[in-house]
Amino acid sequence: MHIFPNELDNRNVVALPNTVFVADSTSLPVKHRKKPLTGFKALLIIDLATGEIVGHRVFCTKGPRASIPSRRVVQLFQRALATKQLPEQFIIHTDRGPEFASQAFADFVRQIGAIGSMSNPQRPTDNAVAERTIRTIKHQLLEHTPTLPTAVSALGPLQIALEKRITFWNTQFMSRRAGGTTPSEAHRRLEMQSHKAPDIQLTHANGDRHHTDLQTFKTKAIAEHPYLIISETRLLAQNLANSQAQRFAAIEEKLDRLLAQNKKLSKSVPKLPLRDPASxxxxxxxxxxxxxxxxxxxxxxxxxxxxxxxxxxxxxxxxxxxxxxxxxxxxxxxxxxxxxxxxxxxxxxxxxxxxxxxxxxxxxxxxxxxxxxxxxxxxxxxxxxxxxxxxxxxxxxxxxxxxxxxxxxxxxxxxxxxxxxxxxxxxxxxxxxxxxxxxxxxxxxxxxxTETHRLLEAIHSGPEESVDPNASESTMPSEEPDGPLADAGKTRPKRAPGTERRIRQKGGSRAPARRSNKRSTGGKVR
The missing domain is CATH 1.10.443.10 (Intergrase catalytic core)
Structure with missing residues (x-):
């Protein structure tokens, strides 16, 4: 097993074609009529600059999860790159699958003078362009005509269906990576204008890094990765900044419109009632x-x-x-x-x-x-x-x-x-x-x-008592209800000794005033 370092480093922006090629394989949901344990896999080779698929093939494997033989992978790369005008330095980026981590594939990469690059383990986003392209092609094969057959006896029908879908992708599918044109048209345009870089969006693969200063990005990119060729045209930098400003303004306008719609919906949608407590x-x-x-x-x-x-x-x-x-x-x-x-x-x-x-x-x-x-x-x-x-x-x-x-x-x-x-x-x-x-x-x-009746009985139980304004604090009755609403640890203060007896004797509800400690002797207080 031979593993290359991640030289691409998620920089999925290339100004010229034939500079970086990415590849990946996927399993096809097709069964073999004669050999139930046999599986089918498709391998695609993609030009990172335009998204054009330069090589494709369906292979028969020994199982649904078995890998493609490495010699078959090398043969497909040889046929795909034979007609390309390759620069002195170019990259072949793949994941760490067994078909790419073999010694035969590593020897082939060194033989043609390419720079080998592989994704980090358990990081499919390091090969985002290949993963997304294969996902789209696979979805089109399953949902659009011509579709994949459910069971075959040979590779012929699968190869024909894949060939038609790849032709549609390269010649009729309008790709955002190709600037709103087909990948083949973008490839031809860039080859004719090799001195001028395309109007591309310098965006990181995860979508959270935007380079508005083309010169800064160019200096950093060439210092770290010399295979990234970016034009120094001042006009390109101005067009790029204007396009990004328009793009962000459109996104901001769309967000404002969505927020206004959500605000209207929040007023129209009734709120769910609160859950009542269970007694x-x-x-x-x-x-x-x-x-x-x-x-x-x-x-x-x-x-x-x-x-x-x-x-x-x-x-x-x-x-x-x-x-x-x-x-x-x-x-x-x-x-x-x-x-x-x-x-x-x-x-x-x-x-x-x-x-x-x-x-x-x-x-x-x-x-x-x-x-x-x-x-x-x-x-x-x-x-x-x-x-x-x-x-x-x-x-x-x-x-x-x-x-x-x-x-x-x-x-x-x-x-x-x-x-x-x-x-x-x-x-x-x-x-x-x-x-x-x-x-x-x-x-x-x-x-x-039931609890309401009990609370009302606790509040209104007993005769009403009025208190003399001159009564002391020790004889004042509690103002808090003696029931379930009373706070824990608080008790009703007791009346002074003899108060209840004096109330019953006089037959009134007012407590007598407390005896004064002052004794009058000739108008003077001793």
């Missing part, structure tokens, strides 16, 4: 639903187990779907479960409370049925189908309660409840959010009917 009453209603006769046992048990984990852990649906039996068993035993977060790719620990342990123990039958056939809760479903599996079964529940209920609604409800009693920083660390702004999005408190 505990919704979970209990789901768990009390009987299994319908048409519903199979495994999906029913899988849904009950997944909804329980979503409700009491606050995990994402995909994280619940990837849980295994040993993880759930260890959660019941240890009180926590370690899950790899799908977004951050890091392990996060979800704490399991005692009520969750009790519910998981009660779902022993569901666990046995779900993990009897598969090692994960979601089974063989992919992430997209797993989310659809949960949302389809939650849709009638959401319609019953009149809310937009999705699989993520349980995580929304879990975080919403935590935000009512904990700081947002603590909640973000508990649910695995990197940024507290992601946690603040979940701050949507929408109580259901």
């Amino acid at each position: 505990g009453s919704i979970y209990e209603w789901i768990m009390n639903l009987p299994r319908e006769p048409r519903c199979k046992r495994l999906p029913y048990m899988r849904f009950r187990l997944a909804i329980t984990l979503l409700r009491f852990t606050g995990m994402r649906a995909n994280e619940v779907g990837n849980l295994q039996r040993q993880q759930i068993d260890s959660a019941v035993r240890l009180g926590h479960i370690d899950v790899r977060v799908t977004k951050t790719k890091q392990v996060h620990r979800y704490v399991i409370n005692p009520s969750m342990k009790k519910r998981l123990r009660n779902l022993e039958v569901e666990r046995d049925i779900v993990f009897a056939q598969h090692d994960r809760i979601k089974g063989t479903l992919n992430p997209k189908n797993w989310i659809a599996f949960l949302n389809i079964r939650l849709k009638p529940v959401g319609q019953h309660f009149g809310i937009n209920l999705k699989s993520h609604s349980f995580r929304t409800g879990f975080i919403t409840q935590l935000l009512r009693i904990c700081p947002v920083q603590h909640v973000a660390s508990m649910v695995g959010h990197r940024d507290v702004r992601s946690t603040q999005v979940y701050n949507r408190f929408v109580p259901d009917r």
Whole structure:
């Protein structure tokens, strides 16, 4: 095996023809009628200056992925370059395929006095022109007439189809690399005007490097790669700069037009409704639903187990779907479960409370049925189908309660409840959010009917009490409701001793003013 260095270095701009030749091979989706294991490959040789295909051939290989014999490759290059007027220095650039890395091909390159060049390993972009040309030719062979036959007994039909397609490419296909003309016409024009370089776009292969100063590019190119011949005409540099300015102005105008269209579309497209948080009453209603006769046992048990984990852990649906039996068993035993977060790719620990342990123990039958056939809760479903599996079964529940209920609604409800009693920083660390702004999005408190009644009863329970303006701070009642909305760790301050007894004796609702510590003696204060 002989490997040449990457002399071309992705400089896919050549001013004159017959200066750089690139080559590549591709497999053809054709079967051999008599030999099923036989494969077919096409080899193309392309002039980098104009994109003209100067050599082509279909070869029969021993397998679909077998390489072309190196002696056949050398013969094709000899026939293709025999009629060309080659300069003193020219390059033959290929990839690192076995047919090009052979010793026979390396000896041929040295014999004709060419500079061998090969792409870097695992870098198809280093041979971008050959790859793109072969892709276009292959697409035309499969989609346009004449098309490739699906099965052949000899190379004749394949060679004829390839010959017609290459003739169309060289003589009728309008190529951007050829300046809007056919490759053959561009080749003839450049050979007649060999002293004048074509109006080309000096653009890097990846499209992110533009050389507007022709003299700078010419000096650098000739210093590093003497085979790049670029005219020093001042008129060419001016035309090149003007063409690039017009091109960038057209691109900018097109982007502005697209942005204006997107702005109009964003106003016309309605936004999807937010997912409502799922409360505990919704979970209990789901768990009390009987299994319908048409519903199979495994999906029913899988849904009950997944909804329980979503409700009491606050995990994402995909994280619940990837849980295994040993993880759930260890959660019941240890009180926590370690899950790899799908977004951050890091392990996060979800704490399991005692009520969750009790519910998981009660779902022993569901666990046995779900993990009897598969090692994960979601089974063989992919992430997209797993989310659809949960949302389809939650849709009638959401319609019953009149809310937009999705699989993520349980995580929304879990975080919403935590935000009512904990700081947002603590909640973000508990649910695995990197940024507290992601946690603040979940701050949507929408109580259901049962919880609303309980809150109203907690607020309006007991007789109304009025406070004397002269009362001390120790006898002032708390202004915060004594119910679910009360902050954790805050208790109602106690009244002074004897206050309740004095209120009942007088039958009023106003507390007496506290006795003054001042004693009057003749109008003076001692």
